[in-house]
Amino acid sequence: MTQPTFLQTNSVSDHSPENSCLENPLENALLENLPSDHSSAYSLQTRWADSSELTPLMQPTVHSRRIASLKGVFIAATILVLWSVSLGILLTLPWTDLPWMMRVAIAPLAILWQMFLYTGLFITAHDAMHGAVCPSNVRVNHAIGTLALFCYGFFPYKALLQKHWMHHRHPSTEIDPDFHREDDSFAMWYFQFMKNYWSWKRIGALALFFHGTHYFFHLSTSNLILFWAIPSILSSVQLFYFGTFLTHREPETGYPDHHRAESTHFPVFWSFITCYHFGYHQEHHEYPQVPWWRLPEIYAHSQSSAGVAPLAPDSSPPLSSHAT
16 A cells, blocks of 8 residues: 655755744744753654654745645535534524424434534644644644634643643653543543643633523523533543543553554544544554544555554444454
């Protein structure tokens, strides 16, 4: 199988300021405010950008980086628009006036749809943390990530950026903010995971938003709970289960390499539905600069290189199994 074009090695590295995604005042400002441990994580990010194996996506020509940016911004904007339009429709739906049978039929589908879009918001912000949304303009890239995280749940982008760099620098270790070694059961790990990212300030802001929109815009509390609060909470479970719990649990034989991550091996369709291909996690840790929508290409190449036939698109997903 031919290696994907954006992973092929380019013998010429162009590190001029006009072609560097890292030569930007916003990145420098972020770095200046990072603790020393996070600075080392930033150094890792810089090494990714310098690696010849990752060209031409992170060391691209100006033209190829602009094309990647146009695609990334378009996909991110699509998710943001779908989420906002869908939320606006659902919040203003005359829910209590609908027949109860219609409410029973609509509610689960609407909640699942909105949960999926919430997950898309977080994945968009996650890609922005790796410079994958708009590689040609770091300011635009981080602005989109900031907006996506704010819509997701008033999360501070800079704080999560720091923690995510730590996760990639020290995956599945005691200093990884996403890992919980003491008890790797789903419930306890999820509780610790959420505790690392929640704060009373954010809870207060969310409560203020809930009551403020209800009071000033006369939105139904039922609509707010069903289509704003519940989908957001469920998406956190979705992200944790498919993007952290399944992919970073230590196998019985131990972690296979320094990435300390595994892929879930779902077919492409179910990989997208479950978590925007975030389950191809080994590939993400190996090539963190690749956007989520190109991970199936990386996964197919890695499986082919390992002598494993890629799963057919219509294969049934092994939802009950843990990848080994």
